[in-house]
Amino acid sequence: MAGGWSHDGAVQEQIDASTEDEVKRVRSKLTGGKSLEHCEECGEPIPEARRKAIVGVRLCVDCQTELDKQDAEKGGFNRRGSKDSQLR
Template sequence: MVDDADISSEVEEIARANSLAALMRKAPTAESLTECEECGEDIPEARRKAVAGCKRCIDCARKAEKTTDRMFPQS
């Protein structure tokens, strides 16, 4: 016999699978830029290879992440 906990568990599993599928569709597959879109500095080849679709140099990426963390704290 199926109870509410089983149904909730199944709904949660489906939602998690859908969320993961959506994230995978959004994963960057484009080539990385050779110059940072923020400051125009060259993006090192190692970073371009390590981070698919990167558009910022490491310094600008850190600044953007700090801004995001201030706007959306992870607590």
């Protein structure tokens, strides 16, 4: 069902595009390769258990926690201009 000037399936196309964008974003953050023995940011040793648990780990727990906190603060926005994103 289309509404206004949009064509049939436009809403589903928008949902699919948003989902695809988010999957690409998350995949770009995946690590790979050999884990580092020392943190890329602060130089502190990365515990062996963490290196085994996360393939390609590059940050210690403290630096990763700070990075995750910064990412959460940024939040996301729907660049396609949904009504919900405009109400923030």
